[in-house]
Amino acid sequence: MKVNKHINLLWLLGSTILCLTFLLLIPITADCSAEAVQGETILEFHDHCADSGYFIMKDVDDGSVIMMTARLIHVDDEYITGNNTHYIVERVEGNTAWARSLGDIDLSQPPDILGGIFKSGMLSQLTQAENRDFTIAVYHSHGAESYVPSDGTESIPEGGGILDVGEAFVEALEENGLEVKHSPETHVPHDAGAYNRSRRTVEELMQDNANVFFDVHRDAVPAEEYKAVVDDDQIVQIQFVVGRQNQNVEVNRQFAESLKNATDKLYPDLIKGIFMARGSYNQDITPLALLLEVGTHENTREGAEESVALFADAVNYYFAGPEAQRAQEAVGGTALRTILWVILIALLATGLYLIISTGGIEEARAKISHFFQKEFAEFKGRRRGDSGNDE
Amino acid sequence: MNTGIIILLAVAVIVYAGFAERALDRLRLSDKAALLFLVAMLLGGFLPDVPLGANFGINIGGGLIPLILVGYLFSKAESWEIGRTVLAIFIATAVAYGAMKILPLEPTYNLFIDPLYLIAIVAGLIAYLAGRSRRGAFIAGVMAIILSDLLAFVENSLMGVTASTVIGGAGFFDAVVISGFIALGLAEIFGETAERLAPFFGAKTRSEEGMDEDDKGKGREEEGNEGE
Structure with missing residues (x-):
């Protein structure tokens, strides 16, 4: 049992280090692909990108500046200018985001x-x-x-x-x-x-x-x-x-x-x-x-x-x-x-949970079937006496 | 439709349909008790906050009810489990509070997910890995956010800044509740998946090894008091 305790202690220590590593040392790959920032940690990146400046969105076709912001820009971010030109960010290099015009809206x-x-x-x-x-x-x-x-x-x-x-x-x-x-x-x-x-x-x-x-x-x-x-x-x-x-x-x-x-x-x-x-x-x-x-x-x-x-x-x-x-x-x-989308996603998540918790699609299907049979029977008042024994 | 309500609906459907039997058994909660807590969290969020001092209070649905649930789960935990869960709470709190300081201010700097969920996931992950129990995960997930709030309150007090702190102030939408359920969900998914995959890698399952913390106490009750 002592071995188990040691294993658990190591497990706990390892998990904590893992999480701290995840937060502190994971390299920023979040679309900052320029040499200047590649491989930086969150702390280094924050110092480099946020504290020392801001981010510039430029038109990928003509290089003109679309906007500047203190918020980090990512690929797939979108921007609608004051003149209603719609842009989508294609790539980010250091503090510069290159966006393509999708036309006026x-x-x-x-x-x-x-x-x-x-x-x-x-x-x-x-x-x-x-x-x-x-x-x-x-x-x-x-x-x-x-x-x-x-x-x-x-x-x-x-x-x-x-x-x-x-x-x-x-x-x-x-x-x-x-x-x-x-x-x-x-x-x-x-x-x-x-x-x-x-x-x-x-x-x-x-x-x-x-x-x-x-x-x-x-x-x-x-x-x-x-x-x-x-x-x-x-x-x-x-x-x-x-x-x-x-x-x-x-x-x-x-x-x-x-x-x-x-x-x-x-x-x-x-x-x-x-x-x-x-x-x-x-x-x-x-x-x-x-x-x-x-x-x-x-x-x-x-x-x-x-x-x-x-x-x-x-x-x-x-x-x-x-x-x-x-x-x-x-x-x-x-x-x-x-x-409607949220309801659909919630149903899918419930289905996934059911498959994981029961161990397979067949088992999940059986459980759903059991639930509906029980509910349907109770609805029709046939199995009132059985309801306490279902589980 | 907000995240809190989505989680509430999904959990309520799963519990009501009896799909969470095993998870609830491990939490030592009945279906009815689980639904009661869910409803209490939802309705309690709409009640006025309970003041606990100057600029400090607690929300009934987002703070008090989760704390009562945490207390209940603690009361059902074995003595050896309590120590480990308390340790998990402290580590998860340190990481959650540290994350708030380390992570950049703006959510735009997040790697792939909003800090609201990232902090909850990290707290839940640590809690589950540390205790490897559903009970421990939920407790630590909830307590990590509550204690981080308390630390922020202390920080403000030390700096002489007046700012209100309401534990779980957003009711069911609050990070306290979201963190607790995310931690529980992670524990359930990781736990179940690990159990299912163990035989494929030739490993014994945790319950076979007698290491499933959730089931251990239950097994003892049923089979007589067998030491660790």
Whole structure:
């Protein structure tokens, strides 16, 4: 028995080392194929790529810069520019992502996904589009983020300038007559657990009847990247981020595209683009959720506040404007398709689990058959007396 | 449809249909008790949080009910299993908390999966490998996230930063619940797969070796007290 104890101890030690190795030393192969970063560990890579700079997306055909972001870009990430040109990333070399244009897309024509089959009460229920029963939630997963020119630093753990930008957004939304909830939680410490903590804020806001969520951030690239001129005034732009690793991604994307379309009508160039990036950003919790990057740490906080006030007009236009019903129906159609996919995947996962746990397809089939026979019999009231003996 | 609800539905269907008989036996839970806990986690998530101090509280569905379940599973564990599970909790917590510090801030830096699931998978993997039991995996998966939250709370307090901490605050959507079920799922899949594959490699199965921690106590109860 002592041998067993030693084996278990070694097993435990080995597993721990394995997991730590996995986290610390696994080489970054995540699409960073350039010599400069090949073979780096997470720590080295993070130092190299994130702390010392940012990432640039370039057109693979002409080499022109499409956008810059502090978020790591991966192959298959997508980007829709302010002019609605759709790009997909083909390869990443160091800090440069090479993307191919898939052409321009017309955001004013949301796809009629289910051919009108479900365009009835069900869709309205999904999006609550008919009665304008929307409550907007504004929160900040990284509440320490700040704007250097105004706040003096890029991060304030007690509460960064981003909270003020959120407050300006909330005030403007309320002036438009929308119902809004704002969480001033900072979700510090500023680490990889921040989105786990902000998940709780989202749930609290949902209990408060919020059904549209904006996670307000700022980017960390040069200020010029987020500057544009609207009506002769220089403004700070806003970028939407949609998490690709969540089951609501199609709905989130549809929401982002239709909201951009609405904003473009009021304030062209206010929206910098839509970045479909790796991650979930808690957008798996609810379909009508977006992450906003309001300028960068090098823009002024006041500029960011002015931009979110303009964006608030667009949000109101989207949820209460003349085309609100149509845009939201498209979102609802996508939501329904997502639910069907999720049910299918859940059924497949259950089947797989059953095969593993019973030891084979035949055994799994027998178990399912037994279940349905039992349930059917009980439904018809034939085997009431037997129900206690089934197992 | 969110991840928490998907997991809830899948687990509820599996339990209700009686497909999780063996797993529940190993957890020493009846079908009814398992469904009761699931419903309690779901409904408890919608109840107000229980305050435990300034800027500190616990959610009923996402924190309190999982803790009660952990307590129940501990009460059913053998004495030799408790020590190993406690060790697994500490290691899983250290790795989960360390991962939050080591992994880059933004989910875009993740290798293949969102940190929410990566941390849960790592915690579950360590818990299962350490204890090689379903009970141990679930306990350590849940406790690793709860204790990481407590460490974050302590970190903020030491830095003099005011920030709210609600254990399991997102109810059924919370990392606590997701981590517990992912750990349990991993234990079930790894455990069952290893058991099925063992004969093909000429190895004895763990139960043949008397090493299946989940079944060991049960076997003792049934067959009389046989020492390790």
